[in-house]
Amino acid sequence: MKEVKLKLYGLGINNNYQAKVFIYDSYNNLIYEGYTYNGYLIISLNINQRYKLVASSLNEYINAYFYINDNYEYIFFFKRSLLNTNNNITLILTDYYYDNLPISKGELILWKR
């Protein structure tokens, strides 16, 4: 057995909502049922064994097999974390003809397609 960290992305800003998680062994026996804390859970699993993770959060599911090797951390993604992440984006606006000359003030208007 070794202790591993299962990290789930897509649990909101500051992980303020969590996921319910089920872990099954290679014989499809349920070996863990619980909730993530701060976006992850720590669990002891057998090395060189395959497991299945089923997680649910806000009507979205992860259903993934994973194999325990020498790594400590294993990462899983809710689809929303890949498709609809709310990113803090920095836009840099400079003069076309004067390299790197910052534009002192103005606005950029972005229309989502």
Add this chain to the structure above:
Amino acid sequence: MEKIVTITNGTGTSDLINGTYTVEASVVGYDNTSIDPSTLTIQAGTNNYAFTIASTGTLTLHVTEDGTSTGTPIVGATFIRTDSTGNEYGSVITTDSNGDAVFDNVPYAATGAPIIYYKQTASDGDHEFDNTVQNTTMTTETSTIEIQNQPGATRTIALTDANYTNLPIESGTLTLTN
């Protein structure tokens, strides 16, 4: 639904979801249709995106000995655009036979035009110049600023014998390299 990102000193931030956006600019003094790129795709893992915008004004710096439009032109004086603290941008421009150094593609607007900073980096070797950061704003597409580069003052240099106090050296030359 649009997102408006305010730009200050070249940078603006906003919370934006992944996806493709059409980008419009609202920058006083610049040609807002020149925003590049005009389409932005925000994707996970990339949080910084760069844009450029261009302007179409022309600022002429006319350099003469007396700082007037009819004065003796200074040929070979150099200038560069800067920000307010003196950081340099773009290429050095040099006065031509008329004493004109021309900055193309600078911003202008009837009201609220951005400040244009520049400084002189050299004269022709025979004239004094002010190397501090200067600024102007342009309310029309073209503008000319008169700049004075006075002739170097006449200096008296004394050369005496090191071992015989005040004994003038009768003849010779001294070469001063700046």
